[in-house]
Amino acid sequence: xxLCVYGHPRVLAMLFLGFSAGLPLLLVLGTLSFxxxxxxxxxxxxxxxxxxxxxxxLKFLWSPLVDRLRLPVLTRRLGRRRAWLLLSQLTIAAGLWxxxxxxxxxxxxxxxxxxxxxxxxxxTQDIALDAWRIEAVEVQRQGAxxxxxxxxxxxxxxTAGAGVLWIAAAFDLNEARYDVHPWQVAYSVMAALMAxxxxxxxxxxxxxxxxxxxxIRELGFAxxxxxxxxxxxxxxxxxxxxxxxxxxxxxxxxxISDVVMGxxxxxxxxxMGFTKDEVATVSKVYGVFMTLAGAGLGGVLVxxxxxxxxxFLGALLSAATNLLFVWLIARGxxxxxxxxxxxxxxxxxxxxxxxxxxxxxxxxxxxxxxxQYALFTSIMLLLPKFLAGxxxxxxxxxxxxxxxxxTAMLGLPVLILVWxxxxxxxxx
Numbered sequence: 001x002x003l004c005v006y007g008h009p010r011v012l013a014m015l016f017l018g019f020s021a022g023l024p025l026l027l028v029l030g031t032l033s034f035x036x037x038x039x040x041x042x043x044x045x046x047x048x049x050x051x052x053x054x055x056x057x058l059k060f061l062w063s064p065l066v067d068r069l070r071l072p073v074l075t076r077r078l079g080r081r082r083a084w085l086l087l088s089q090l091t092i093a094a095g096l097w098x099x100x101x102x103x104x105x106x107x108x109x110x111x112x113x114x115x116x117x118x119x120x121x122x123x124t125q126d127i128a129l130d131a132w133r134i135e136a137v138e139v140q141r142q143g144a145x146x147x148x149x150x151x152x153x154x155x156x157x158x159t160a161g162a163g164v165l166w167i168a169a170a171f172d173l174n175e176a177r178y179d180v181h182p183w184q185v186a187y188s189v190m191a192a193l194m195a196x197x198x199x200x201x202x203x204x205x206x207x208x209x210x211x212x213x214x215x216i217r218e219l220g221f222a223x224x225x226x227x228x229x230x231x232x233x234x235x236x237x238x239x240x241x242x243x244x245x246x247x248x249x250x251x252x253x254x255x256i257s258d259v260v261m262g263x264x265x266x267x268x269x270x271x272m273g274f275t276k277d278e279v280a281t282v283s284k285v286y287g288v289f290m291t292l293a294g295a296g297l298g299g300v301l302v303x304x305x306x307x308x309x310x311x312f313l314g315a316l317l318s319a320a321t322n323l324l325f326v327w328l329i330a331r332g333x334x335x336x337x338x339x340x341x342x343x344x345x346x347x348x349x350x351x352x353x354x355x356x357x358x359x360x361x362x363x364x365x366x367x368x369x370x371x372q373y374a375l376f377t378s379i380m381l382l383l384p385k386f387l388a389g390x391x392x393x394x395x396x397x398x399x400x401x402x403x404x405x406x407t408a409m410l411g412l413p414v415l416i417l418v419w420x421x422x423x424x425x426x427x428x
Contacts, residue, residue, distance in 0.1 A: 020197020294350020
């Protein structure tokens with residue numbers, strides 16, 4: 001049976017590694033913004049603090065090190081990919097524990113420092129995990145690996161989103177008054193849950209076709225620098241020539257509507273009067289399942305319509321559904337309206353994500369799998385995360401209606417780039 005592929009040990013391990021990869025993201029971005037909003041931190045400051053997410057946009061800067069650099073002791077004992085996975089997972093757990101000891105209402109500095117630590121370590125984990133995924137199994141099992149990863153990732157997002165809010169709500173005796181203790185309990189639990197990834201990393205095996213590259217002392221620094229940092233980028237431009245600029249432009253802007261809007265979504269829910277339990281249930285649980293449904297639909301559409309047509313549809317839906325938040329403003333504290341808005345927004349995001357992952361995976365040369373995939377995902381986040389840092393100031397100046405309308409308009413150039421990239425012929 002085709003479903004037997006999901007019983008393969010490495011495909012199964014990908015479920016738990018996906019959980020480890022998905023857990024930190026919301027804890028330093030979405031969920032943290034709800035905590036900050038409750039603690040009385042201003043919208044402008046919350047927007048600026050979202051710049052910790054630039055770690056995912058800048059990870060291409062150190063991805064060659066993860067791809068090539070040996071870690072003392074760990075690399076010899078675990079292998080190249082597992083060594084970096086374990087180091088990053090231990091660092092994430094330490095950073096989350098640090099967050100659980102902080103209180104942004106009293107001192108924002110420690111919260112920021114630990115959030116940056118978690119973000120950088122999580123981005124590093126992503127680099128190593130993407131490389132392990134690509135190298136661990138043959139092409140025929142890559143679809144199952146991606147599905148297993150996405151399932152684990154989304155379960156982690158439910159845990160880091162709804163789980164944290166539920167735990168915090170359970171320990172919060174009076175939601176009308178800010179209390180740091182419920183948040184500290186919730187983040188302590190999240191730090192402990194990183195054990196899922198740590199244990200999995202210790203249990204899996206290093207890919208058989210992932211030999212250790214020559215060390216710096218064996219090659220000389222200049223040759224090592226060229227092979228590790230420059231070759232992956234030069235190979236991409238040599239393969240696509242000037243068309244590479246169109247492709248990189250599309251990658252840079254494709255998720256801009258969702259990313260810029262997403263930073264302010266939790267403060268928006270809080271200001272609209274939705275409780276932690278309501279946001280947890282609708283946005284962080286139901287919304288995730290709608291994203292998974294959208295991802296499944298996106299996979300079907302890619303098979304039926306092709307990658308580029310599905311990319312266009314995903315970009316159009318992602319931008320258009322942002323306008324539903326304008327409608328939600330008029331409805332006020334209406335749980336049914338929230339369910340409808342979140343359903344449409346997350347379904348369209350799932351379609352877009354599925355097509356986008358397929359597009360990026362097809363661009364990678366396996367000789368530089370970690371570095372090139374990190375480059376693409378970095379470019380995907382860099383500009384959107386930078387602009388998102390000003391989202392709080394924009395809301396303060398122009399209001400929620402203008403903000404959600406503006407994020408929808410940001411999606412219009414993406415449609416032109418998808419059309420132009422389709423003409424390049426880089427994908428069927």
